[in-house]
Amino acid sequence: MNWGSFSAFLHMGGYAFYVWSSFGLSFALLAFELVQLSLRKRTLLKRLGQIQKLNEHRGNK
Numbered sequence: 173m174n175w176g177s178f179s180a181f182l183h184m185g186g187y188a189f190y191v192w193s194s195f196g197l198s199f200a201l202l203a204f205e206l207v208q209l210s211l212r213k214r215t216l217l218k219r220l221g222q223i224q225k226l227n228e229h230r231g232n233k
Contacts, residue, residue, distance in 0.1 A: 175181040184191045 182188060182192075
């Protein structure tokens with residue numbers, strides 16, 4: 173498609189709501205996934221640290 177102006181580009185030939193809402197939803201879901209992965213990694217590292225401390229404590233007895 174060829175748009176005559178930036179405003180026409182944003183309007184997307186009458187489909188702007190569908191186009192931009194799909195982009196927005198996709199971005200929001202990707203951001204949510206990155207946050208969830210970060211939280212899972214933090215939890216996993218914390219648990220592994222606890223296990224390591226427990227194993228070190230048991231090894232000293």
